[in-house]
Amino acid sequence: MNIFDVAGSAMTAQSQRMNVTASNLANAESVAGPDGQPYRAKQVVFEVAASGRRDIGGVRVSGVIEDPSPAKLVFDPKSPHANAQGYVAMPNVNVVEEMTNMISASRSYQANVEVLNTAKTLMVKTLTIGQ
Amino acid sequence: MIDKLDAAFRFHREALHLRAERQEVLAANIAHADTPNYKARDFDFGARLSEAVERGRASSSVSMATTSSRHLAGQAQATAGHDLQYRVPHQSSLDGNTVEMDVERVAFADNALRYESNLTLINAKIKSLLSAVQP
Numbered sequence: 001m002n003i004f005d006v007a008g009s010a011m012t013a014q015s016q017r018m019n020v021t022a023s024n025l026a027n028a029e030s031v032a033g034p035d036g037q038p039y040r041a042k043q044v045v046f047e048v049a050a051s052g053r054r055d056i057g058g059v060r061v062s063g064v065i066e067d068p069s070p071a072k073l074v075f076d077p078k079s080p081h082a083n084a085q086g087y088v089a090m091p092n093v094n095v096v097e098e099m100t101n102m103i104s105a106s107r108s109y110q111a112n113v114e115v116l117n118t119a120k121t122l123m124v125k126t127l128t129i130g131q
Numbered sequence: 132m133i134d135k136l137d138a139a140f141r142f143h144r145e146a147l148h149l150r151a152e153r154q155e156v157l158a159a160n161i162a163h164a165d166t167p168n169y170k171a172r173d174f175d176f177g178a179r180l181s182e183a184v185e186r187g188r189a190s191s192s193v194s195m196a197t198t199s200s201r202h203l204a205g206q207a208q209a210t211a212g213h214d215l216q217y218r219v220p221h222q223s224s225l226d227g228n229t230v231e232m233d234v235e236r237v238a239f240a241d242n243a244l245r246y247e248s249n250l251t252l253i254n255a256k257i258k259s260l261l262s263a264v265q266p
Contacts, residue, residue: 003158010162046166056159
């Protein structure tokens with residue numbers, strides 16, 4: 001385990017989270033996906049990628065889960081996707097939640113970039129010992 | 132001669148080693164700011180340093196007891212993370228994560244600064260030793 005591995009894996013995981021958030025935000029109004037069902041919000045799950053003998057290590061995305069909350073029902077009888085009562089099932093994306101998720105991912109990414117820069121500076125300084 | 136040089140640098144070497152190790156632990160804490168159920172880790176720098184200076188780094192390795200001279204000497208490296216301690220969070224979070232970004236960032240910056248000051252001390256020591264051997 002070294003700092004570059006740890007911070008690098010965290011950056012990969014956070015950018016994956018940002019990717020999923022972007023997909024959720026983009027599809028917040030997608031009434032029908034390839035299977036004819038409304039889009040479902042997705043979330044990434046992080047876990048510790050323990051490197052064998054130590055219980056600390058990098059970050060790994062253990063999976064992308066679908067939000068189990070029910071689809072939002074909107075009354076719109078003119079829509080071709082409306083059901084018998086005139087309701088359309090809209091994606092269960094919570095836009096406010098996704099925005100905060102995005103800000104959190106961005107901040108965590110920045111923190112890891114800073115960690116990486118500090119580690120690099122220290123390493124360069126270490127190379128100049130005795131000069 | 133060489134062992135005297137070793138003794139002169141021993142303290143700084145151990146301190147630098149531990150600072151680098153602590154930097155790794157703190158980097159892992161920052162990396163796991165969003166991982167559910169991750170517990171922030173840290174270790175007691177002073178205690179680890181005095182232990183390393185007094186008894187040497189080898190004290191953390193485990194050797195088998197031998198009762199005959201023909202027994203093989205089994206040497207196993209003890210897990211390096213066994214003396215990591217858990218940080219007590221000021222505010223607990225719902226997902227069981229105990230990383231507090233401000234605490235970790237401050238500790239990280241502090242540790243980086245101390246690492247650099249350690250390097251400065253080592254450089255000064257090398258300079259003074261070099262000037263001692265100048266004709």
